[in-house]
Amino acid sequence: MEGSKIENRKPFNWIMIALLIVFTVVSIFTGVNDLSIRNVFSLTDTQRLILLTTRLPRTISLILAGSTLAISGLLMQQLTQNKFVSPTTAGTLASARLGIVTAIIFFSHSSLTQKTVLAFIFSLIGTFTFILFVRSVKIKNAVMIPLVGLMFGNIVNSLSTYLAVQYEVVQNTSSWLQGNFSLISSTNYQLLFLSVPLLFLIYLLAYYFTIMGLGKDVSIELGVPYGLLELAGVTIVALATSAIILTVGSIPFVGIVVPNLISLKKGDHFGKILFPTAGFGALFLLVTDVLSRTLIFPYEIPISVVIGVVGSVLFLYLLLRGESK
Amino acid sequence: MMEVQNVTKSYGETIVVNNVSLPIEKGKMTACIGPNGAGKSTLLEMVSRLIPQDTGHIYIDGNEVKTWKKGDFAKRLSVLKQTNQMNVRLTVRELVSFGRFPYTKGRLNQHCHEVIDSSLEYLGLLDLQTRYIDTLSGGQLQRAMIAMVLCQDTDYILLDEPLNNLDMSYGVQMMKTLRRLVDELGKTVITVVHDINFAASYADNIVAMKEGRLFASGPVDEMITKPVLDDLYDMDVKIIESNGTKYCLYYTN
Numbered sequence: 001m002e003g004s005k006i007e008n009r010k011p012f013n014w015i016m017i018a019l020l021i022v023f024t025v026v027s028i029f030t031g032v033n034d035l036s037i038r039n040v041f042s043l044t045d046t047q048r049l050i051l052l053t054t055r056l057p058r059t060i061s062l063i064l065a066g067s068t069l070a071i072s073g074l075l076m077q078q079l080t081q082n083k084f085v086s087p088t089t090a091g092t093l094a095s096a097r098l099g100i101v102t103a104i105i106f107f108s109h110s111s112l113t114q115k116t117v118l119a120f121i122f123s124l125i126g127t128f129t130f131i132l133f134v135r136s137v138k139i140k141n142a143v144m145i146p147l148v149g150l151m152f153g154n155i156v157n158s159l160s161t162y163l164a165v166q167y168e169v170v171q172n173t174s175s176w177l178q179g180n181f182s183l184i185s186s187t188n189y190q191l192l193f194l195s196v197p198l199l200f201l202i203y204l205l206a207y208y209f210t211i212m213g214l215g216k217d218v219s220i221e222l223g224v225p226y227g228l229l230e231l232a233g234v235t236i237v238a239l240a241t242s243a244i245i246l247t248v249g250s251i252p253f254v255g256i257v258v259p260n261l262i263s264l265k266k267g268d269h270f271g272k273i274l275f276p277t278a279g280f281g282a283l284f285l286l287v288t289d290v291l292s293r294t295l296i297f298p299y300e301i302p303i304s305v306v307i308g309v310v311g312s313v314l315f316l317y318l319l320l321r322g323e324s325k
Numbered sequence: 326m327m328e329v330q331n332v333t334k335s336y337g338e339t340i341v342v343n344n345v346s347l348p349i350e351k352g353k354m355t356a357c358i359g360p361n362g363a364g365k366s367t368l369l370e371m372v373s374r375l376i377p378q379d380t381g382h383i384y385i386d387g388n389e390v391k392t393w394k395k396g397d398f399a400k401r402l403s404v405l406k407q408t409n410q411m412n413v414r415l416t417v418r419e420l421v422s423f424g425r426f427p428y429t430k431g432r433l434n435q436h437c438h439e440v441i442d443s444s445l446e447y448l449g450l451l452d453l454q455t456r457y458i459d460t461l462s463g464g465q466l467q468r469a470m471i472a473m474v475l476c477q478d479t480d481y482i483l484l485d486e487p488l489n490n491l492d493m494s495y496g497v498q499m500m501k502t503l504r505r506l507v508d509e510l511g512k513t514v515i516t517v518v519h520d521i522n523f524a525a526s527y528a529d530n531i532v533a534m535k536e537g538r539l540f541a542s543g544p545v546d547e548m549i550t551k552p553v554l555d556d557l558y559d560m561d562v563k564i565i566e567s568n569g570t571k572y573c574l575y576y577t578n
Contacts, residue, residue, distance in 0.1 A: 083412070142412070207431030211423055213413055217375055217406050222426045222477070223399030267457060268414040271431070 012265065016279045020063075023286040027059040030290050032298045053186040061189045062181060062289050063282040065244050066254065068195040070281025071202060071274065072237045073255020076127075078213040078270055079233045080134050083263075084146035084319070086255030087127075087241045093252075094153035095126025096238070096245045098160045105167045112246065116191065119242035126156060127234050143319060146256075179251035179304035181289055194243045198236050203274060209233065210270035251285070251304055253311025258284055260318045326351045327372070327481065327513070332381030334367055341367045343537040344381070349530075351386075351480075354507045354514045356528035358521055360558055363534040365517045366407075366485050372515075373404035373483050385481065399427035403474045404483040411458050417469045418454040421445060424476025444476040448502060463490030467499065475506070482506065484516040488523060496520070500527040521573050525549045533557050549573065 029037050033050050043051065073086035080090075087093045099122030103115040130149055164170045202209070208229050212219050219226045244251070258281045259273075266273050285303070292306040327349040334342040342364040349355050357365045371378045374390055383390040385401060393401070403424075421444055425437040433441075445451050448468045458466055467490060474482055487503070488496045504527050506512040518524045524531055524545070531548035533540040540557055541548060549571040554562040563574040 081412075207426075210431075211426060214411070214420075214423070217404075218423075220375055220395075221373065221399065221404050222423060223395040223397075224426070225395060263414055267416065267419075269416075269419050 013276065013279075016276060016283065020279055020283050020286070023283060023290065024059055024063070026290055027062060027286050028055050030293050031055060054184070057186045057189045058181050058184045058289075059286070061184050061192050061248060062285045064192045064195050065248055065251065066282035066285030067278035068192075068199060068240045068244060068281075069251060069254040070258040070277045070284070071199060072240050074259040074270070074273070074277050075202060075209060075233050075237055076255065077259060078209045079230055080131065080145070081213060081215055082134070082142060082145050083260055084142060084256060085134075085149060086146075086259075087123075087237060088250075088252045088255055089146035089149040089153070090130045091126040091149055091152045091156055092123045092130075092238060092241045093245060093250050094156035094160070096120070096123035096242045097250065098122050098126075098156050098163075099242070100246065101160045101163050101169065104169050105163060112191065115246055116242055119246060120239055123238040123241050124235060126152075127238055131230070131234065178302045179249040179307070180302045181248055182300050182302075184248065189247055191243045192247045195240050198240050199278065201232075201236060205229065205232065206271035206274055213268060213270060249304065251307055253307055253315055254281055254284060257311050257314045257318065261314070326386060327515075328382075328384040329368070329372065330382045330384070332368070332371060332378045332383060334364075334371060334376070334379050340537050342371070342378075345534070345537075345539045346381075347532060347539055347542050349513070349515060349532075351513050352507065352511055353529040354503060354516070354527065355530045355532060356524035357515065357517045357532045357534065358519075358524050358557070359534035359540065362536075363540075364537040365534050368534070369404065369483055369485050369515070369517060370406075373402060374398060375404065375406075396427055399477065399479075401479050402481040402483065403477040403479040404485070405470055405474050405487065406485045407489055411466060414457045414459055416455050416457055417450055417461070417472075418445065420458055420469055421450075421454075421472045421476050424473040424478075427477060440476055440478060444472045447475060447505075448472040464492065464495040467491060467495070471499070471502065479512075481513045481515070484514070486517050486519060488518060488520060496523065503527065521549075521554070525571050525573065545571075 025037065028051070029035055031050075033047075035047050035050055035055065039047075069087070076085045076087060076090055076092075077083055096119040099119035100115050102122065103110040103118040107114050130152055133148070133152075134145055161170075208224055211222055211224050212226065212229060216226050259277050262273050262277045262280055266276055288306045288310060289303050292301045292303045295301055295306075329349070330346050332342060332345050333340065345364075345368060357369070359365055367376070370376045372383055372390065377391075390398070418441065422433060422437070422441050424444070425433060425440065429437055445454055448471055450465075450468060450472055453461070453465060453469075458469055461469065467487065471484075471487065484503070487499055491499055500523050503514050503516065507514050507529075518528075528545055530542065530544055532542040533548065533553065535557055541553055549564060551562060551564055554560075554564070554573060558575070560575055565572050565574060
């Protein structure tokens, strides 16, 4: 029985890998400038420049951001034992944004490092505030908690907006509101590579996180250092979220929709769904980004708008499904 | 041998467990009974280190519970709290295999798989092992959780109301299984039970708590008596004997 299950698992993974390769290629060769896969071995200097400075960085950052967002969401869901919690619905994203606004206000020529550090610190504090809240209220209604998280996020956001208006940096900060990959180039996406060691760390701790999904009591009973790993998990998520928001802006829903769809198909064993979730997250962003670049070609719709539409439909579907159970 | 000495726990002004001292016999089944809010579950949680006691000491085999390392403790004592619906899509086998965590930190070896298989078999779950636990009935989930605890292979097994959600037939099955753990595998089982007749029929010793204090404790025969139970529950309890086992009748009083 066990054997047949393993066999069943394989085609799913292979299909995903195949789709990932296909859409990686499609993503690289989609754009306003003429760059076709046919002449990839006979590139002109301009074409090579485009390929190396914008197309490849864009595709790489889509893959990195997609997998990191999906895994961050999955990890948050595991830590809170709630399927609808993700950096978007736990105040992580909003807090990171507040951190950036603060950095812009207090350091007039704020460097990327200053922004990153403040975004990280704020998102860490924000996420912990949310987690402490989840722990102290005894309502474990699956839908209530993310709604409270969204409200919390909106309060933090309004604070950011207020500060931005007060200090006249609205234009500066609005660029963090919408996720956008069109400005990615070889000079400004390096921060995203921070997610690679973070994802590796999550992979190393995967079995611990799997058990934590069963709740605090079961974890402690089995000898898992719950508090320490909770701290580690939230730190990883806060760092990853900060890196993403500073590079590509905020991208909603991926952290909820992707892990939930994968879990429907493959269950909740964190260790076993880690790779499918990362792969599907990357695929999700690659596809929506291609859509955002082609729907009103040669213009571009911000990817967060496309994801907002696709994601909210899927999110509603999952919410209603969760309610009916 | 487990020894609880002068253990107290309070939340704010309320004293939940008040200066409780008692020994718990090794290799026996001890049932913990008492009215709601007597502090039974809290005592169980302190013994199993899920929450710290305010004062007092708890010893297992001569060593204070607090001094055990997390990983070592999980090899000596396992605890199962009241299970509500588990909203996690794991297969029964995956859930049960977590019981091996204290030994292997996730890298299951051949021995682990043997223990997992025998735990599944012990609770009659072999046919269900590939089912997702969120599709199980209350009774099946309860058995799966017990199988996980069994898989942890500890000398001491603590259970908080394992009969919750179980109908009569599964309740009997569960108590029989716990009895087998004691008789066949030499485990020490400590369980909170609300149905006093299950305690009377299956346990060796009974610990009765009331309003945070230890009310009385001793072998089943001494505990299932009219004076003890009347006072414990503030009810008029009738005790009848059938085939050498005592039963309490209290339904119409």
